[in-house]
Amino acid sequence: MIEIGSRNNAPTPQHKSHDVYLFSIDLSQPATPFCFEQSIGGGHAEQGGARWLALDELDAWPGQCREHLKKADCAWVVELLDANPDIDQATLVSMILKRHAEPGTSGGRLKAIGGWLKRNIHVGGRYDV
Template sequence: MIEIGGRNNAPTPQHKTHDVYIFSIDLSRAATPFCFEQSIGGGHAEQGGARWLALDELDTWPGDWREHLKKADCAWVAELIDAHPEADQVTLVSMILKRHPEPAKPAKPVGRLKAIGAWLKRNIHVGGRYGV
């Protein structure tokens, strides 16, 4: 699967800290390549889930695919689909993948202490006059 967009929309009525919307293209499912996922509270087990759809199923899906794409931070996919109403599914998948940016190259490996320091800096906030 190729993740096209994803974003945590929390706080929401469903969860205070984790309500993630994701849109992906699954090339292994040629008939239903568009994957709409929602992770509430950290997973799919209790709340959330995933749904694979074909192009001709988008408008009949009660999940409002355009709103899902907005919440997954890739509203441009809906704009692209709407701008090409005559395009077939294979063409649209190709157009989406061409426009999707290449994944970032992996970061250079760093030493163990630097990695721990970076984690602490990202996750620990010290307030006040002398805070980081």
């Protein structure tokens, strides 16, 4: 899964310090590649969750994809959607990934690597030697 954007929108009515919206592309699910996540309070167990959608499901989703994309700090995806109303799903995925990889965008390769490190590497314990 390739994280395209994320941002902590806290404080919100749901949580005072952790209400993170995420948008990702999941190439392992070509029928529903668009992943919308919300992490409230640090995870998905109690609140929040994830939803995978196809292009033709975006506007009908009660989670309001455009608002979610803005909260996930990738409003530029909304601009792509609005500028290309008749685009097919594979082309849109390709356009999003290409723009995300460009230097100087809010995404970029280093941000994606940093996001992967934060999700997969945990350093705990005490270091006062």
